[in-house]
Amino acid sequence: MHELSLMSNLLEHAVAAADGAPICAMRVRVGPLSGVVIDALRFAFEALAPGTPAEGARLDIEETAPLLHCPRCGADYATPVGFYECPSCGAADGELRGGNELELASIEVPDHV
Amino acid sequence: MCDTCGCGDPHAHDHSHPHDHSHGPSHDHGHPPPVRTLPVQKSALELNQRLADQNRGWFRAKGLTVYNLLSSPGSGKTTLLERTLREMPRAAAIVGDLQTENDAVRLRASGAQAIQITTGATCHLDAHMVAHALEKLDADGLKTLFIENVGNLVCPASYDLGENRRVVLLSVTEGEDKPLKYPVIFRNADLVLITKIDLADAVGFDREKALAAIRQTAPKAQILELSAKTGTGFDAWTAWLAG
Ligand SMILES: Nc1nc2c(ncn2[C@@H]2O[C@H](COP(=O)(O)OP(=O)(O)OP(=O)(O)O)[C@@H](O)[C@H]2O)c(=O)[nH]1
C-alpha cells in the first residue's frame, strides 16, 4: 500500500502546475506494470485531496497497456501483462516502451481564473 | 447570466475559492464548466528516480556493482546472502525490513559490513532510504553491494534504487505459478533464482511448470536454481555475479 505516497506526489505536481488556481480535474495515466492498484489510488485521492486545491476535483484515470518494441522484426505492439511475445515473429525479448508509467498527464483548471 | 462562466443561473454555484461546487457529473446546469487543460506529464516517481540516478552515480564513482534482491517474505534472501558474503570478498549488504535488526546481525556474522534499514510501516525500500544507508557504508575497497529489499512481491517493483541488476528469488515452497500471480516484479528481473531446491522433492515442486511461468513473465531473465543450505547450484550463482 504505497499508493498514498504516490498519490501525494501526484497531488504536489498538480498543485504546482495549477499555480494557485483550484483544480477541477486530474488526469492520471497508469500502466499495468507500474505496480499500483487503481482502487487504492482512488482511495488515496479521496483521503488526501480535502483541504488542497484539488478538493472536489474529478480524478480521471487512463489505463494503458504494456507497449513493446520487437528488436528482431521492429514491430510495436500492445500486450496484456505476462504475455510479451511478439505477435509478428514470436520473439520473447521485446523492449518495454510503455505500460509502467504512473504520471499526472494533465489537469483542468477553471478558464476564468 | 453568470458572468464568470456564462451559465444561465448566477446563483447555481459559487465561484469563490476554495471552490465548494463540484465539477463533473454533479455540475448539473446543462453544460460543463469552461475549463482549461494544462499538460503536466510528471511521474509520481520523479523524486525517487532522481535519487536513484544519484545513487547510481555514487555507485559508479565508487566502482561498485549493486544487486537489488526481491522476493516474498521468507524466500531465502538473507540465507543466500549469509553464504554469499562468506564466500565473496569485498562485498557488503544493505537490508530492509519493517522492524528489527535481525537480518543485519545475521549478515554481519559473515564478517562483512551490513547496514539495516528499518522502514517502519513502509513495505518497500526507496532510493531515499538507500541514499541514507549509503552514508553509513564504508565503500573503500568494496566491489559488490547487495541490497536485500523488504520481503514483498508487489511494491518494491516500482522503486528503482540505482542498482545495476535485479534479482528475484522464488523458493520451491511457494508455488510454481507465483510469477503468473505477480508478473510485474518478474518483468524487470535480470536473474530469477529458484531457491531452497533441497526441499523440491519434499514439496513436490514441478520444475518445468515453474520454469515455464518464469520464462513467460520474465523473458529476459536468466534462471538459476540453488540451495543456500546445501550449497547445490551455488557456483553458478557466484559465476553469474562475477560475469
Ligand atoms: N531448506 C532450506 N531452507 C532455507 C533455504 N534458504 C532459506 N531457508 C529457510 O527459509 C527461512 C527464511 O529464510 P530467510 O533467508 O530469512 O528469508 P528472507 O527472504 O530473508 O526473509 P525476509 O527477510 O523475512 O523476507 C529460514 O528458516 C531459512 O532457514 C534453503 O536453501 N533451504
Ligand SMILES: [Mg+2]
Ligand atoms: Mg531477510
Ligand SMILES: [Zn+2]
Ligand atoms: Zn509499498
Ligand SMILES: [Zn+2]
Ligand atoms: Zn517481432
